[in-house]
Every structure is written in C-alpha cells, then in structure tokens.
Amino acid sequence: MGKVENGIPTPPAHASVYVEALGVDDAIKFFGTFGGSVVYVAPNPKGRSKISTELGHDYAVRLAAVVDRLPRRAPNPKDWIAKVLASRGVPVQTIARQLQVSDVSVYGYLKKGADGSPKKRPPPQPDLFDL
Numbered sequence: 211m212g213k214v215e216n217g218i219p220t221p222p223a224h225a226s227v228y229v230e231a232l233g234v235d236d237a238i239k240f241f242g243t244f245g246g247s248v249v250y251v252a253p254n255p256k257g258r259s260k261i262s263t264e265l266g267h268d269y270a271v272r273l274a275a276v277v278d279r280l281p282r283r284a285p286n287p288k289d290w291i292a293k294v295l296a297s298r299g300v301p302v303q304t305i306a307r308q309l310q311v312s313d314v315s316v317y318g319y320l321k322k323g324a325d326g327s328p329k330k331r332p333p334p335q336p337d338l339f340d341l
Contacts, residue, residue: 253274254274302320
C-alpha cells in the first residue's frame, strides 16, 4: 500500500477491484456495510438486491460491471480505511469509532508499513559485536 498522487494510500489487492469500480469514498461506505460478509452481486441488477436496498441501485450497477472479478466474500480492509481516513486528517478516536475497533488497533494499522509488515525501527544502540 503505497501512496498515489493525491495522497490516498493504494488499496490492498483484495480490495482494489471495489475501489476501481466504486471510488474511494463509496468503497469505504460499501466495506462498512458489507465488509467480511458474503455478498451476491447480480450481473444484471434489477434494484431488489441487498446492495440496492442498503446503498442504492447505482452501487449495484457499478459493481455489476466488474462482477467477474469480485470475490464471493466482500473484504474488510480496516487497515487501509484507517490510513485513508488518517491521510484526510480524521482523528484516531473517530477512525476507531467508525471501524468499531479500539484506538490501539488504529495506531497499529497506522504503524504498519506499505507491505503490511510492521515498520522497522533502528536498533536502540549499536550492536556490541559490530564494533
């Protein structure tokens, strides 16, 4: 997850299809509603689906355009959402409430590196055997 030109972190691979189809803000709204659950996306939405009733028919139409690339279970990329919201200046406490996690979890999400691993800190002192 690197940075793109407008300062928004690049979405993880499992969520990128949703972000491409819906855009960043609508994808975050979609993940907040359906993240982590099995969601059926009709190839030809009629307006009766759960997506249409919860978020609007426009969401269903945009997702139907990429239905062949969508996984069966909608991802829940809380770490990416936390980074996007933090890049917009949203306070950690507000991010924690929106994601329904603790502030400690949000701090952990924000400390992770671009590849998802913890950022490496320099050693606190020189190694005795490297002298």
